[in-house]
Amino acid sequence: MMKWGKISQESWRALFRHKLRSLLSMLGIVFAVIAVVAMLAIGEGAKRETLEQIASLGINNIIVRQLELTRAQQQTAHESHSRGLSLFDVKLLKRALPVPCQIAPLKAVQADVLASATKDPFEILAVTTDYLQVKNLALSQGRFICDGDVLHGNLVCVLGDELSKLLGDKGHLGAVLRMEDRAYRVVGILQQRQWARSKPSALAVRNYNRGVFIPLGTEPLPTIGQRRFGEISEIWVRVTDEANVHASAKAVRRILVHNHGEIEDFQVIVPQELIIQATKIQTIFNIILGCIAGISLIVGGIGIMNTMLASVAERTREIGIRRSIGATRMHIVMQFVSESIILTLLGGCIGIALGSGCAYFISHLAGWRTLVTAWSLALSLGMAASVGLVSGLYPAMKAAHFDPVKALRHE
């Protein structure tokens, strides 16, 4: 049996003999692999970002959001006796949902925090005590909003970690913070939470690090222009058993539609369903990508086959010499196939390096999140090697079946 080390050494030498030809035939594979690696990196980055956004909403959660209604839509809603999302909806859900769950209403208000050095308006979240558990928030100091605060309308607040630091002395426990016309005492500070900026969408994740939490019902009154439809902005439902999320979401929608006079003036977001959808979209994306990459690789493979056929024709006499000193057909096949595999693997490695570089530049210049995964590199290399095998096999078989005597006579 011919030694593999010797085979690859022979193949290297044969390829090195025609550096330019090898390089040019390799280019097809290089570009194909660049495309595969860069596109997979973009796809994987987008997928990861979407999944993280969805997961940060909570896999067990169901989010009901008040829709922004036009004046005409609000009129229609009023006619159907819908007041938008309300605390009555929360009570109804608590009573009617058949599975164990926690329900937390939330009202988001944009207001100026007067002590803040930054001019950005902060999102003030008026919540009940359940919100802490539903959103898995953790405190670094003090306490969260309690039932008593909501019941008695205590003017207390809990600050996000970043906001607390931004406020300096005014952001410590016990400090008093003015929001619009009201003064709130800081009773707690949240632990810092991982957050990544995302495009505004239904899935946009709040930056709790810059949030202010106050008891529901104590929120400063928004100005007339900012007044929104609905008593509350959101209802968060955390279902204890993950398996019941889908059925519970259906029940939530049914209950609320019934209570809103058959008007769906709210949006039900189920992160679990969104993850399934995102995964399906990613699968479709991967299939399209696979087709594009496949076509590119076929084109690259044709280039390699062409080079190998030229090489076989050029080295007919060498094949005859090798056969005359004892090379079997398999030895000849192995030699030429290994040449084409080396060619494509080398092209694959260059493509991976350039593709990863492309992904980095795309991420840097366009601000897209890209992710080069180990499996995408393995896939690219595997595909390159397979193309090498397939495109090298025909020329190798052709070489192996040369008549040794005729090959020796070849000039």
Place this chain on the structure above:
Amino acid sequence: MNIAEAHKIRKVYQMGSERVEALRDLDISVRVGEFVGIMGPSGSGKSTLMHIFGCLERATQGRYLIGGQDVSLLSDRELSVIRANQIGFISQSFNLIAQYNVLENVAMPFLYRKERNHEAISRAEAAIERVGLAGRRNHRPSELSGGELQRVAIARALVIRPLLILADEPTGNLDSETSKSIISLFCELNERGATIVVVTHESAVASHCGRIIHILDGRIIGAET
């Protein structure tokens, strides 16, 4: 004891609609340690006979035995194994790989054998030394003279310690002085026990052989010792 035996060997080539009989019921045997010359004009079938002896071609009919083994029914792979282990082939055009140096050319047969790398190199070096090219082991074929090229080809044939050395017009591309040195190398190898069959149309070469077989139109027309 016979190293190679051909019984009623017939070789027919189909050239389009035409049938060409290159060998017709040939019987030849070569004994251990013999130096046999095969002579004949162009187209007489000498090279075809060498190719059959070297297991590069199969006879259309008849039996051919090498080392007592009938190779007529062996597979292509089995014939390759015989070529790798039992036959040293030398041709008029040297058949060396231009990109390899002398040592690599001589060690080439070991690519298809089981010997370890260091053993292959030491045997190749010994063979190079034996043909008088010890100082040229790192030279490429393009840097060697015709005689030296043929010596490299001989070293490559010797390196596997073959049962049979086949030389097809080994002096065909050499001047008379170089031819003499190559023939004397063959004689020396034969004196040391190598079995050699040389195809030639030069009587000066054939005169050194222990036995000369004359072929014409694929038939043996005479033999002399």
